[in-house]
Amino acid sequence: MKAILGAHGLWNVVETRYEEPANEGALSVAELAALQKRRSGDQSALSIIHQGLDDEMFEKIANESKAKDAWDILKISVVGVDKVKKVRLQTLRAEFESLLIEKNESILDYFTRVLVVVNQMKRLGEKLTDVRVA
Template sequence: MANNGVPLQVPMLTKSNYDNWSLRMVALLGAHDVWEIVEKGLVIPENEGTLSQTQKDSLRDSRKRDKKALCLIYQGLDEDTFEKVSGAKTAKKAWEKLQTSYKGVDQVKKVRLQTLRKEFEVLHMKESELISDYFSRVLTVTNNLKRNGEKYDDVRIMKKVLRSLDPKFEHIVTVIEETKDLEAMTIEQLLGSLQANEERKKKKEDIKEQVLKTRVDSPKEEHGNATNTLWCSHRVDIVEVELM
């Protein structure tokens, strides 16, 4: 239960969602006021008999919070994954076992970082892709890089976006680079500016299509009217011949 009495659902860990799962779990454990015990670990003194009553009460509370954290972590695991951490005596140990199991040792982490860096470098907007969709792709990669220890500030991300947009945005990119200070700009502001430009382009294209359609349809209407006039005239001639 959260503090307001609303139950918080524990996310399930799968083979492919560890990064997102761990972020959600940190938030969940924090909401239950037990993340600190997971992060710092349960500290048990060598000789509990020498503790004062206040210290004993504090230790009892820490143990209780540790068990609560461990229980929440267990709830997010299937049977096979639970077996990997079932020997952990504290929430911190269980968390670290999962971290090692899913994020791998240093060498695996290095390989993952190299792959993500390459993925970031080759990112390029597709011709028919929306600005919002491209931003989502870029942020997904950069968020994965950050989770694996890489430092990517907003300016670097925005520069990457600007130099990898579709050529149809070349004009607005030039304007932004010449008139805007990226250091004072947020990713959300850049997204807003590019989306506004995208919307204006779409409206212009819609107008052009409408004008073109009107021009194409007009000759058909004129040709149709001329045919009707000719037919009517021919019909009148026939009637006059029959009456004579």
């Protein structure tokens, strides 16, 4: 999702929070234009985030109106706290080390299973070399 937001030039919108002004009437024309651009970018980013979620994850952020707030909730939900992350990584390491091709399993199916585990490990911060994977 980070790549999609970056490709649309919206990753900076997700990284930084903005506050709505207390009195829009006191803003200059340039400030109003900048605020409108920021709101539009924020809503575009939020829309992209919504499109990339399944129903369960969407429910967690359905009431959020800003992309930064939704992203922060998703980060906590997906990655979790460090302790949960470490336990999950240990489980994945054990699974990776014990991966064997099943009898009657195609090479493609086996390779797909390996890639799924490797990608999950990388998302959690594990550094894997191609040599280790092969």
